[in-house]
Amino acid sequence: MVTIPLIDLSEGVDKKALSETLRDCCTTHGFFFLTGHGVDGAASGRILEVSRQFFALSDQDKELCSVNEYHRGYTRFGEERLDPANQSCGDTKEGFYCGSEPSQEDRGRFRLLGPNNWPDERLIPDFRRILEEYQEGMCDLGRKVNRYLAMALNQKEDCFDKAFEKPMGYVRLLRYSGQKSEPERGIFAAGAHSDYGHITYLLTDGEPGLQVFVDKEWKDVEAPPGAFICNIGDMLERWSNGYFRSTVHRVVNTTGRERYSIPFFLDPRFDALVSPLPGCGEPKYEPILSGDYLISKYRDTHENFDK
Numbered sequence: 001m002v003t004i005p006l007i008d009l010s011e012g013v014d015k016k017a018l019s020e021t022l023r024d025c026c027t028t029h030g031f032f033f034l035t036g037h038g039v040d041g042a043a044s045g046r047i048l049e050v051s052r053q054f055f056a057l058s059d060q061d062k063e064l065c066s067v068n069e070y071h072r073g074y075t076r077f078g079e080e081r082l083d084p085a086n087q088s089c090g091d092t093k094e095g096f097y098c099g100s101e102p103s104q105e106d107r108g109r110f111r112l113l114g115p116n117n118w119p120d121e122r123l124i125p126d127f128r129r130i131l132e133e134y135q136e137g138m139c140d141l142g143r144k145v146n147r148y149l150a151m152a153l154n155q156k157e158d159c160f161d162k163a164f165e166k167p168m169g170y171v172r173l174l175r176y177s178g179q180k181s182e183p184e185r186g187i188f189a190a191g192a193h194s195d196y197g198h199i200t201y202l203l204t205d206g207e208p209g210l211q212v213f214v215d216k217e218w219k220d221v222e223a224p225p226g227a228f229i230c231n232i233g234d235m236l237e238r239w240s241n242g243y244f245r246s247t248v249h250r251v252v253n254t255t256g257r258e259r260y261s262i263p264f265f266l267d268p269r270f271d272a273l274v275s276p277l278p279g280c281g282e283p284k285y286e287p288i289l290s291g292d293y294l295i296s297k298y299r300d301t302h303e304n305f306d307k
């Protein structure tokens with residue numbers, strides 16, 4: 001097991017001390033647990049519950065809300081392959097993508113900016129509301145943590161604010177089947193990958209499976225109850241000029257049980273230019289556009305992205 005530090009955001013914490021702990025986490029493994037985040041257990045319970053209801057729908061009902069041209073909606077079992085070079089088949093999971101609703105003026109301006117693709121509301125009447133509320137709460141939490149991340153990088157507290165006024169925040173429901181992974185045969189619940197965006201906040205149903213690659217070994221991650229598992233993505237690694245780490249992780253099923261998890265991917269607005277921040281040393285990365293980077297990653301790993 002890997003030792004991952006816990007950050008507690010409760011009121012009254014010492015900001016400076018918190019950003020220093022955050023800096024340690026981000027520069028070593030790029031992973032931390034987050035408590036005191038204000039998303040109560042009831043809200044987490046509700047979204048996990050509607051996720052179960054969604055995946056229990058018939059294949060036909062799920063296919064009816066398959067990912068649309070904006071890459072929002074249902075991705076069927078095996079559709080995603082996170083590590084094509086080392087997998088003999090797709091991830092043993094199915095998913096549902098829901099992104100921030102673009103403003104009227106942004107709508108259609110860019111491949112990922114379009115409406116979400118909801119299941120028929122008669123099937124799960126609360127589904128949309130619960131996902132949208134969760135999404136909004138997570139964007140707010142993300143903006144708050146961004147201020148500590150900025151401080152941890154010795155930047156002005158508001159340095160990320162502009163890029164996250166209208167962020168691309170994706171809630172993704174995931175259901176891993178009970179199929180056991182067989183790494184030697186290239187069968188994984190989720191192949192090895194780093195996350196693409198700024199930061200990921202992961203909620204799970206408590207089943208084990210997530211592993212992180214540290215010190216040349218795969219190590220299990222076990223989160224304390226009620227904590228988000230947070231990890232730095234590629235864009236924040238680039239912003240920090242490699243100082244913060246976007247660490248490779250995967251999901252391996254050793255139990256034979258199904259597993260539900262809900263990553264929230266917080267990514268800067270689609271037209272944000274991500275390049276090493278001033279003061280982070282001689283730039284090691286070319287500037288990239290947030291949306292272009294996401295699209296190239298989705299194209300490499302999702303069979304249905306261009307269909």
Ligand SMILES: O=C(O)CCC(=O)C(=O)O
Binds near residue numbers: 195209
């Ligand atoms: O389900 C998990 O534990 C991790 C999922 C993940 O790493 C991802 O979707 O990027």
Ligand SMILES: [Fe+2]
Binds near residue numbers: 193194195249
């Ligand atoms: Fe991930």
